[in-house]
Amino acid sequence: MGKILLVGSSGHAKVILDIVEKQGLYTVLGLIDSFRAIGDEVLGYSVIGRESDLPKILAEYSVEGVIVAIGDNSIRGEVSARISELCPHLPFVCAIHPSATIGKGVSIGSGTVVMAGAVVNPCSAVGKFCIINTLAALDHDSVMGDFSSLAPSAVTGGGCKIGKFSAIGIGASLSHGVNVGEHAVVGGKSMVLSDVDPFSVYYGVPAKRIRSRQKSEKYL
Numbered sequence: 001m002g003k004i005l006l007v008g009s010s011g012h013a014k015v016i017l018d019i020v021e022k023q024g025l026y027t028v029l030g031l032i033d034s035f036r037a038i039g040d041e042v043l044g045y046s047v048i049g050r051e052s053d054l055p056k057i058l059a060e061y062s063v064e065g066v067i068v069a070i071g072d073n074s075i076r077g078e079v080s081a082r083i084s085e086l087c088p089h090l091p092f093v094c095a096i097h098p099s100a101t102i103g104k105g106v107s108i109g110s111g112t113v114v115m116a117g118a119v120v121n122p123c124s125a126v127g128k129f130c131i132i133n134t135l136a137a138l139d140h141d142s143v144m145g146d147f148s149s150l151a152p153s154a155v156t157g158g159g160c161k162i163g164k165f166s167a168i169g170i171g172a173s174l175s176h177g178v179n180v181g182e183h184a185v186v187g188g189k190s191m192v193l194s195d196v197d198p199f200s201v202y203y204g205v206p207a208k209r210i211r212s213r214q215k216s217e218k219y220l
Helices: 011-023 051-060 073-086
Strands: 002-007 026-032 045-049 065-068 200-203 208-212
Touching (some): 002 011, 045 051, 065 073
């Protein structure tokens, strides 16, 4: 099996390590984390360098790809951009849990993670660097923009569109055909019956616009 690197070492990285092991397509050479000491371990895998060390690591080892194991959509975008600049030929690979259900005619972009029990129904398109979390469901003919995310147990109806960098919170539901604008956040357990404005926070049953939000504002 080819070797890959994970960038990040938080709880989200722990889940991805488990997926990679169960998927059995790659082995993890080590973790890259600019905020942890080299040698620190997570689930038996060591931090072997910082982002700035990547060119050196790639020169020393045969590495087939990398996964950015960071849960925050905006930070994942920033880190992915830096890695692409440092190592333009390093592929971003996907991690898809064996218990996930991927329907016919689904496309999944590079760097995306699909977790245990998740469902992506037929003819849906999942962009690059997305997260479909544990037990989340994207129904038929739906679209997730790059760097968007469905939190655990979040579900959509068919024909939904989730904009780039948007986050659907834990247990939230989108009615059929709802469009979520880019950089929006839908709060946990919300029920969304109509379109969500970009750069906005919505929550409630039914969900309502609460306020605007900035491009990289924290939400996790």
